[in-house]
Amino acid sequence: MKTYLAQRLGIAALTLFGMSVVIFVLLRLAPGDIVDILFSTGGYVNPSERVAIEKELGLDQPIWRQYMDWLRHMATGDLGKSYRYDLPAWEIIKPLFPVTLELATLSMIVAVLLGVPTGVISAVRQDTSLDYVLRVLSLAGLSMPSFWLGMVIILALVAWIGWIPPMTYVPASENFKLHCIQFALPALAVGYRSSALITRITRSALLEVMREDYIRTARAKGQGERTVIWSHALKNAILPVVTVIGIEFAFLIGGLIVTETVFNLPGVARFLVQAIAWRDYPIVQTLVMFTAAIVIFSNLAVDMLYGVLDPRVRIGGG
Amino acid sequence: MASFRYAVAVWTALGTLALSPIDFALAQTPKPGGHLNVMLREDLPQGFAVHETSTISTSFPSMPCFNNLVIFDQLKRTESLETLAGELAEKWSWQDNYKNLVFFLRKDVKWHDGKPFTSKDVKFTFDVLREAPDAPAKLRINPRKDWYANVEGIETPDASTVVFHLKRPQPSLLMMFASGYTPIYAAHVPPASYRTTCMGTGPFKLKEWRKGEFVDYVKNPDYFVKGRPYLDTLRYVVIENRGTRMSALQSGKLDVSFPGEMTKTIAEQIKKAVPQMVVTTVGQTVSDNIIMNVKKPPFDNLKVRLAVSYGIDRRGLIQAVHQGGAVPGASLPPKPWGIWGVGEQGLLALPGYGKAADEKAKARKLMAELGYTVEKPLKVEIGTRAIAIYVDMASFVINELKQIGIEATLKQVETAQWHAMATRGDYQIGANLTGIGIDDPDANFYENYACGSPRNYSQYCNEQIMKLIDQQSQEVNPQKRLEMVLALQRKLEEEAPRPILDWKLDYFSHWPSVHNMIPQNNIYNYGRMQDVWRDK
Numbered sequence: 001m002k003t004y005l006a007q008r009l010g011i012a013a014l015t016l017f018g019m020s021v022v023i024f025v026l027l028r029l030a031p032g033d034i035v036d037i038l039f040s041t042g043g044y045v046n047p048s049e050r051v052a053i054e055k056e057l058g059l060d061q062p063i064w065r066q067y068m069d070w071l072r073h074m075a076t077g078d079l080g081k082s083y084r085y086d087l088p089a090w091e092i093i094k095p096l097f098p099v100t101l102e103l104a105t106l107s108m109i110v111a112v113l114l115g116v117p118t119g120v121i122s123a124v125r126q127d128t129s130l131d132y133v134l135r136v137l138s139l140a141g142l143s144m145p146s147f148w149l150g151m152v153i154i155l156a157l158v159a160w161i162g163w164i165p166p167m168t169y170v171p172a173s174e175n176f177k178l179h180c181i182q183f184a185l186p187a188l189a190v191g192y193r194s195s196a197l198i199t200r201i202t203r204s205a206l207l208e209v210m211r212e213d214y215i216r217t218a219r220a221k222g223q224g225e226r227t228v229i230w231s232h233a234l235k236n237a238i239l240p241v242v243t244v245i246g247i248e249f250a251f252l253i254g255g256l257i258v259t260e261t262v263f264n265l266p267g268v269a270r271f272l273v274q275a276i277a278w279r280d281y282p283i284v285q286t287l288v289m290f291t292a293a294i295v296i297f298s299n300l301a302v303d304m305l306y307g308v309l310d311p312r313v314r315i316g317g318g
Numbered sequence: 319m320a321s322f323r324y325a326v327a328v329w330t331a332l333g334t335l336a337l338s339p340i341d342f343a344l345a346q347t348p349k350p351g352g353h354l355n356v357m358l359r360e361d362l363p364q365g366f367a368v369h370e371t372s373t374i375s376t377s378f379p380s381m382p383c384f385n386n387l388v389i390f391d392q393l394k395r396t397e398s399l400e401t402l403a404g405e406l407a408e409k410w411s412w413q414d415n416y417k418n419l420v421f422f423l424r425k426d427v428k429w430h431d432g433k434p435f436t437s438k439d440v441k442f443t444f445d446v447l448r449e450a451p452d453a454p455a456k457l458r459i460n461p462r463k464d465w466y467a468n469v470e471g472i473e474t475p476d477a478s479t480v481v482f483h484l485k486r487p488q489p490s491l492l493m494m495f496a497s498g499y500t501p502i503y504a505a506h507v508p509p510a511s512y513r514t515t516c517m518g519t520g521p522f523k524l525k526e527w528r529k530g531e532f533v534d535y536v537k538n539p540d541y542f543v544k545g546r547p548y549l550d551t552l553r554y555v556v557i558e559n560r561g562t563r564m565s566a567l568q569s570g571k572l573d574v575s576f577p578g579e580m581t582k583t584i585a586e587q588i589k590k591a592v593p594q595m596v597v598t599t600v601g602q603t604v605s606d607n608i609i610m611n612v613k614k615p616p617f618d619n620l621k622v623r624l625a626v627s628y629g630i631d632r633r634g635l636i637q638a639v640h641q642g643g644a645v646p647g648a649s650l651p652p653k654p655w656g657i658w659g660v661g662e663q664g665l666l667a668l669p670g671y672g673k674a675a676d677e678k679a680k681a682r683k684l685m686a687e688l689g690y691t692v693e694k695p696l697k698v699e700i701g702t703r704a705i706a707i708y709v710d711m712a713s714f715v716i717n718e719l720k721q722i723g724i725e726a727t728l729k730q731v732e733t734a735q736w737h738a739m740a741t742r743g744d745y746q747i748g749a750n751l752t753g754i755g756i757d758d759p760d761a762n763f764y765e766n767y768a769c770g771s772p773r774n775y776s777q778y779c780n781e782q783i784m785k786l787i788d789q790q791s792q793e794v795n796p797q798k799r800l801e802m803v804l805a806l807q808r809k810l811e812e813e814a815p816r817p818i819l820d821w822k823l824d825y826f827s828h829w830p831s832v833h834n835m836i837p838q839n840n841i842y843n844y845g846r847m848q849d850v851w852r853d854k
Contacts, residue, residue, distance in 0.1 A: 032734025040737045041363045041371045042461040046772060049459055056458075085365070085529055086513045092529055151561055158565040159591070167555050167562070167571045168532050261559045264566075266531045270558070274361070274530065279734060 080282030100267035110191025119202025141196025147258030205237035246302030382522035384501030416487030442505035548851035577841035582643030585825030601655025601839035629681035704730035712749035778815035
């Protein structure tokens, strides 16, 4: 297990290094830089001012030197300074992660609470009217983008009751009730979409397991249908579901862009898009690296969970 | 004659109706206290560094922090020399036939950190802006340096007097001083610090700027206008999604819209949902225009430029793209949305403003003279900024040009590249939007039509036009100046380096509980919030 963990951590480090090169180079290959944007807000371009700003921000250096400088600073914990805000990147980024992590976690909780039971019911009641209804609902969830659903929820609320959730972030420590209200709707919108996927995976995995010999054996031994499904079948069917949950969670960290925008939540994804538009390299690089780290480590956590859920993985050592 | 009298009566009635909300608001007794949530469509691009940017996303939410020497009366809709009001300057006086401008400053003004405001701060601000040889600091970007090109020197005989010495008379300099883009910076803090915080003398002190979320202000208890501001707190809420912004306004999460944000269609929808919403139609001083690179073929040829101008149906554009929320005009906005623009009758004589079919026929004739027809068109590339308000207009223009023998392919240019590309002249023809900081010929002509100006995207340079621009700038008689400005606009449209297609209107909206929030016919110069109050 230790060897397995060491291997995975080694791969994670290599992936992060690769990501750092890719994001650094890609950003600089994209047309335009922060200086262009600054001049855009100024509405004109003065070549001598341009040269001065490039020098001030170190953008006059060759890319490889900029990269080496960035790595050196990262190693000492210095994430650089936001070009746009003229403030340390960490100061800007720090408040964003809790918002996105909370939204992603709540969405996954909604998704699991909705998706696993409906998947089980759908499998157990295969080809009944209930199964068809649940399948239609899950298909609808997959077909509806969560941002669209979010926008529809907001428009419906304002049209019907003239109310929408708070438009500025309310920390839980400030007003817990309002905080919950603020996160409930986006978590439902995102969670519903993810639950649809979980429903379908749970259903198909469970149907497959239900046809296995050991299920028939369990029934033949006189075990109740509830025990057969929840203790024997679901336990064996859950591995692909866990994989999907891991992938979905990792996706949500960077994939909540439009949901965060629609519900006006100050999270990582929304800010990342703004930073890219502004070519705010230090912010983009730091956000992408942090997001990559979260994705890599959430995958690692899922792999570790396999070991807990499936003894064969533990025995096989990976 | 009877119809004239009828028209006068109708216009008088309409005028009375239009003005009544203001009169009603002024008649009520203002109530101190309360909080206001104001719409912001994006985070402040350069913090509060108003002098380093040209976007309303910076200037509007910065207004409560600052003061100018003078300002356009915030309780009036029109901006002109007649509506100027003193702010940091108590009085001002032109001397030596408009060559020296003397400001007598208030003596009871303090910066938000308690330090006294003096004439040194004024000199500091304008020396930095005009990049005087002995300027104590330098701005990272200085987009309005040209506004102060005529200032030769600034003297401060004492702590409460400032004298601006001009190279030649320029009565409209006062207009520049009144712009939302001309706040006075503190001499005791570096200009770069305004990118992250705000040191002002204004009615509100900055409490917090949470990046990407909101800007919070609290009432300045030491404000020099006694009893002002009325409000205790202000919050500018950043909401990037337009649908969410409008839902927030409709639901009452926001009290006030953002200048230039409300289209006619959106305003009508909100008014239908919330009949008590106060919607005021004002000019934006933002035009849709076509920029043609006069240094490059084929637009170095006046006939091609004129054909383009004749070929675009302005009124059709206004209906199709703005659903009626714009008005036709030449290079300055027409009355009642501006002071200097060519009126409806005058426009009819200019290229492109007549009956669409007739104008198109003229355009086709010009193109035919050059050997191009609808079947054998001139092929060009039309550049535009890759955002909806630009692309919608460009798409309409492409369709219009097709009908006169010009086949234009659309090139969408990212925001980061657009201004740089236009300034370099790295394009043939472009669909562009231009906002003018103040409704004054100097601000517009020197910026957009003067030889060598970085924002003269057409690269147009005409010595005769330059002379006319200088002449009108020095003219002290307003009526004579207006005549010169009208003639200049006609000439510019006949030369067609930058045909103006329309001037956009704003449908500024706020809840009825908000009073004295008076939008002006220019999005850049209101929002001080000093007199705004609410009755709940």
